[in-house]
Amino acid sequence: MGLLEGKVCVVTGGAGSLGLAAARRFMAEGAEVVLSDLNMEGLETAQASLEGGKALLLPADVSSSADVMELAELIRERFGSIDVVFSNAGNFGAVAPIADYSETVFDSVYAVHVRGGFLLAKHLSPLMGRGGSFIITSSVAGVRGDPGVYAYITAKHAQVGLMRCLAKELAPRGIRVNTVHPGPVDNEFQLAVERGLGVEIGRDGTEFFNEMIPMGRHASSDEVARSVLYLASDLSAFTTGTTLMVDGGMSA
Numbered sequence: 001m002g003l004l005e006g007k008v009c010v011v012t013g014g015a016g017s018l019g020l021a022a023a024r025r026f027m028a029e030g031a032e033v034v035l036s037d038l039n040m041e042g043l044e045t046a047q048a049s050l051e052g053g054k055a056l057l058l059p060a061d062v063s064s065s066a067d068v069m070e071l072a073e074l075i076r077e078r079f080g081s082i083d084v085v086f087s088n089a090g091n092f093g094a095v096a097p098i099a100d101y102s103e104t105v106f107d108s109v110y111a112v113h114v115r116g117g118f119l120l121a122k123h124l125s126p127l128m129g130r131g132g133s134f135i136i137t138s139s140v141a142g143v144r145g146d147p148g149v150y151a152y153i154t155a156k157h158a159q160v161g162l163m164r165c166l167a168k169e170l171a172p173r174g175i176r177v178n179t180v181h182p183g184p185v186d187n188e189f190q191l192a193v194e195r196g197l198g199v200e201i202g203r204d205g206t207e208f209f210n211e212m213i214p215m216g217r218h219a220s221s222d223e224v225a226r227s228v229l230y231l232a233s234d235l236s237a238f239t240t241g242t243t244l245m246v247d248g249g250m251s252a
């Protein structure tokens with residue numbers, strides 16, 4: 001029997017690299033999966049790459065209250081209740097000195113990571129009647145600072161605050177809440193950042209990051225997904241309020 005047999009799991013950022021990798025792991029363990037994302041075309045491409053089952057595809061902008069309420073309603077009509085939420089949608093924003101940092105970019109990054117996580121918890125946790133697991137994708141950027149990365153790093157820290165509040169409120173209902181903190185992943189989200197950095201520092205941005213990682217390399221999306229599966233399943237039955245680093249030792 002799979003680790004998530006009979007469970008319903010909702011994944012945001014489901015058209016992206018980590019969301020899809022987690023959905024694959026969840027489905028392989030017997031879960032029914034709702035894949036949600038801003039990008040409907042991306043969701044259809046993701047669906048086509050899933051083997052051994054179909055996810056329910058529901059487009060939603062996690063920063064929109066109306067979209068998240070509609071998402072919750074559609075999920076309630078289809079499943080009644082849910083067991084796992086993987087709040088994972090993300091955008092990177094920009095890197096700039098504080099005096100030049102765009103307020104618009106700052107707000108747009110907060111809207112996805114912080115407001116998005118808040119809205120998902122507000123509207124989806126009431127559907128987690130039987131207990132369950134709420135997982136938020138923070139980052140190694142949620143536990144360290146770096147110059148210029150104002151929106152992303154502060155938003156990733158704020159997600160930890162949200163997680164800690166939720167963990168305490170929802171524990172009496174048997175709902176566990178944790179953050180997962182990937183280091184650099186070998187996917188387009190990170191590689192785009194590294195290409196920009198490479199131009200700025202005049203050397204290979206990927207190598208620059210690898211030198212900061214004791215294990216000397218990036219994670220694969222599936223390595224992150226396996227840690228998400230641990231938090232989603234009863235393997236972590238007494239784990240709540242924690243920050244799980246999946247960063248090859250970068251934050252050690």
Ligand SMILES: NC(=O)c1ccc[n+]([C@@H]2O[C@H](COP(=O)([O-])OP(=O)(O)OC[C@H]3O[C@@H](n4cnc5c(N)ncnc54)[C@H](O)[C@@H]3O)[C@@H](O)[C@H]2O)c1
Binds near residue numbers: 018182
């Ligand atoms: N890639 C890395 O190295 C890395 C490291 C640490 C943390 N993370 C975090 O992991 C999460 C997933 O990133 P990824 O690497 O899979 O990148 P990705 O770009 O492949 O996936 C992110 C997905 O989020 C979706 N999205 C963006 N804004 C949205 C919104 N408002 N509403 C709904 N969906 C939205 C995008 O359409 C995209 O499909 C993000 O929160 C990111 O910050 C990534």
